[in-house]
Amino acid sequence: xxxxTTDKPKAYIVDTNVLIHDPQAxxxxxxxxxxxxxxxxVIVELNRLKNAPDIGFDAREALRQIEELTKxxxxxxxxxxxxxxxxxxxxxPREPDHLVIATAKAVQNxxxxxxxxxVLITKDTAVRIAxxxxxxxxxxxxxxxxxxxxxxxxxxxxVVSLDDISKEGFFRYSPQNxxxxxxxxxxxxxxxxxxxxxxxxxxxxxxxxxxxxxxxxGGVFEIIPADINALDIKPTSINGNAPxxxxxxxxxxLLDPDIKLVFLQGGAGTGKTLLALATAIHQRSSYRQIIVxxxxxxxxxxxxxxFLPGGVEEKMGPWLLPIWxxxxxxxxxxxxxxxxxxLRKKDKIIVQPLDYIRGMTFHHYIIIVxxxxxxxxxxxxxxxxxxxxxxxxxxxxxxxxxxxxxxxDRNSSGLAYAMAKMVDHPLVAATNFNGSVRSELTQLAExxx
Numbered sequence: 085x086x087x088x089t090t091d092k093p094k095a096y097i098v099d100t101n102v103l104i105h106d107p108q109a110x111x112x113x114x115x116x117x118x119x120x121x122x123x124x125x126v127i128v129e130l131n132r133l134k135n136a137p138d139i140g141f142d143a144r145e146a147l148r149q150i151e152e153l154t155k156x157x158x159x160x161x162x163x164x165x166x167x168x169x170x171x172x173x174x175x176x177p178r179e180p181d182h183l184v185i186a187t188a189k190a191v192q193n194x195x196x197x198x199x200x201x202x203v204l205i206t207k208d209t210a211v212r213i214a215x216x217x218x219x220x221x222x223x224x225x226x227x228x229x230x231x232x233x234x235x236x237x238x239x240x241x242x243v244v245s246l247d248d249i250s251k252e253g254f255f256r257y258s259p260q261n262x263x264x265x266x267x268x269x270x271x272x273x274x275x276x277x278x279x280x281x282x283x284x285x286x287x288x289x290x291x292x293x294x295x296x297x298x299x300x301x302g303g304v305f306e307i308i309p310a311d312i313n314a315l316d317i318k319p320t321s322i323n324g325n326a327p328x329x330x331x332x333x334x335x336x337x338l339l340d341p342d343i344k345l346v347f348l349q350g351g352a353g354t355g356k357t358l359l360a361l362a363t364a365i366h367q368r369s370s371y372r373q374i375i376v377x378x379x380x381x382x383x384x385x386x387x388x389x390x391f392l393p394g395g396v397e398e399k400m401g402p403w404l405l406p407i408w409x410x411x412x413x414x415x416x417x418x419x420x421x422x423x424x425x426x427l428r429k430k431d432k433i434i435v436q437p438l439d440y441i442r443g444m445t446f447h448h449y450i451i452i453v454x455x456x457x458x459x460x461x462x463x464x465x466x467x468x469x470x471x472x473x474x475x476x477x478x479x480x481x482x483x484x485x486x487x488x489x490x491x492x493d494r495n496s497s498g499l500a501y502a503m504a505k506m507v508d509h510p511l512v513a514a515t516n517f518n519g520s521v522r523s524e525l526t527q528l529a530e531x532x533x
Contacts, residue, residue, distance in 0.1 A: 094118040095199040097188040099206035100129040100180075100490045102225045103146035104139050105460045110149050112227050113192070113205065114160045122150060123187035124165045126162025137380050138438050142462060155210060168193055172218055181208065185215050197418050207491040228461040229495045234504040236483070236516040239330055241272045244298075253307040257300055264303060265300045266514035268343060270308070273298050277421045297332045304508075308336045314366035320355060330517040335446050337513035338363035338478065341370065345387055345468065347503045349457075350517025356480040357454055358410045364450040364478070365427065371450045371476070374433045377441055378454040438463070447472035456482035456499040458488055463496035468506075 098120055103109055111121050123276040127150070133143040153161045167186030169175060170193075175182035188204040196202050197434060204215050204222040208305060215222040244261045248255040257265065265271060273296050298305040312318070312335045317329035330350070337346050348356040364374045425432045441451065442463070453459075464479070470478050481499045484490050485517045492501055506512045 090382070092198065092200040095121060095191055095195065095202045095234075096474045097121045097123065097184070097191055097202070097204045098126065099123075099184050099204070099208060099211060100133075100497060101207040102205050102418060103130065104133070104142045105207055105225060105491065105496070106462045107136060107142050107145035108223060109148055109205075109227065110146075110153070110161065117160065118159050119162065119199070121162050121191050123167065124163060124183050125167075126181040127163065127186070129180055138463070140441050141442050141466065142460070164191065168192055171203065175252045176215075181211050181214070184211065185218055185220065188215065188220050188222075189218060202442050207496070212445045224496075228253050228498045228501050230497075232495070235494065235500060236503060238516065238518055239270070239272055239333075240276060242274050243460045244273045245276050247336050249307070253342050254368070255298075255307075257303055257305055266508035267302070267510055268299060268337060268340075269507070270297055270330075270336065270515060271305070272296075272329045273305075273307075273504070295327075295329075297329050297336075299333065299336055299513075306518070308332050310445070312336060312339070314339060314359070314362040317362040329361060330515055334515040334517075335358050335363065337515060339367070340513075341367075341476075342510065343504060343512070343513045344471070344476055344511045347456075347499065347504065347506075347512075347514040348474070348478065349483060349514070351482055351484055354517035356373070356482075356517060357452075358477045360452045360454075360480055361410050364452060365424070365433070366452065367476075368427065371474070372448040373431070373450075374427075375436050375441065375446070375449055375451045376433065376454070377436050377438050377452070379438060379456075379458040414429045441470060442466040444469075444472055446475050449475045450478070451477045452478045452480070455482075455487075455496050457483050457499035458492065460492065461496075461498040461501040464502045494506070 093116070096118060098109065098113065103126070108185070110120050110122075120412070127147070130143045130147050134140050134147065136143065144184075150161070150163070152373055154163070164187045167177070167183050168190035169177060169186050172182075172189060173187060177183065177186070184206070185204070188258075192202045194383055201221060204212075204220050205225050206215070206222065207225055212222045212224070238261065242265075244255060244479055248315075259265075260273070275294070275296075291312075296310070297308045299308060314330060314335060319328045319335065321327055331354075334346075334530075337343055346360075348360065350356055361376075364371075368374065415523055424433070438453070438459075441453075449471075451471070456464065458481070459467075468477060479499060482501055483494045483497055486494070503514050507514050
């Protein structure tokens with residue numbers, strides 16, 4: 085949080101949203117002897133949120149951290165109970181955000197000489213703006229941010245010689261010729277021969293010349309079959325103009341039993357959710373159950389779920405509509421009519437809130453978490469660490485459509501963070517989608533808006 089200019093520690097006043105984003109933030113901010121002040125209103129808000137969907141898990145963990153430190157009598161943590169509105173007459177003592185700002189002002193007025201810096205840490209853009217107007221120094225919480233050069237990249241393209249391809253459909257990976265390609269990353273391959281002047285080739289199931297896709301496996305690339313599919317769901321062309329190469333790669337990653345964690349990131353209409361569901365059902369005999377979940381946004385400020393009628397599935401209905409739409413598409417296209425409904429009736433496909441997933445350990449499951457761009461890094465970590473033996477985890481999301489924009493962005497989203505930190509391992513794969521298959525209008529909106 086900036087460079088140390090004196091021997092004095094820094095003072096950090098921490099907003100509620102920081103502790104929801106990362107309950108371990110207190111410990112990271114206290115490193116080096118710095119002092120953390122928790123406004124009393126933050127304790128009140130954490131208590132109010134402790135049973136809220138999605139974020140209740142983090143609120144309880146943050147409260148546990150605070151209680152542990154206060155029981156130990158740790159002098160680097162102080163719960164501040166007296167905000168100062170003396171120079172902030174335009175703020176309201178009834179507004180939680182204003183109480184946080186006024187508490188930071190009280191620390192600044194009363195003990196600034198004891199610290200090299202007094203900084204309000206909040207992930208709320210509006211609070212940072214208001215705090216600066218009140219003469220306070222303020223920052224976002226940066227610990228788990230992703231740098232711009234770590235953001236998802238477009239599909240890489242390489243040139244391949246026919247002489248390098250084996251009969252089994254492999255060719256050697258050369259960093260000098262192909263550039264950096266991480267483990268399980270897919271690439272678009274351009275042949276260096278004239279297709280019309282060479283005999284048609286039938287490499288790895290029906291590729292007959294022209295461009296193709298491949299995935300890096302250690303020191304080689306494995307060509308993806310041209311007829312790859314799941315439940316007869318095949319890669320769909322982009323507006324009828326070109327093959328959807330990202331879908332070929334995603335299908336290969338999703339159907340590979342050795343890949344346990346898959347990230348699918350891309351704009352609306354790219355087929356992420358449909359492919360995740362189709363491949364999960366296609367592999368149903370290898371897993372005990374298929375679990376589907378997604379964050380329920382916006383629910384940060386009020387728990388409305390308990391007032392909705394019905395069970396969990398009915399309560400989550402508004403958030404799960406895109407899931408059911410994709411399942412309906414599979415049902416219509418499946419040769420075995422009624423398969424999807426049969427699986428749902430037998431509880432082979434179930435819907436679970438994120439808090440349930442984060443509180444259990446799963447063995448022999450496929451878990452699909454949709455809209456993962458709205459998860460914090462801590463949320464994603466707690467989901468991944470719940471995976472036991474023979475469990476496959478799929479995150480789908482669009483970093484261009486983050487709904488918690490006051491508290492998350494492309495740099496702080498858990499989806500971006502986990503993709504940057506987890507890729508380049510034999511257990512992990514990621515694909516970024518670049519083209520919509522919904523309509524030309526959808527594609528235009530993705531490009532221009």
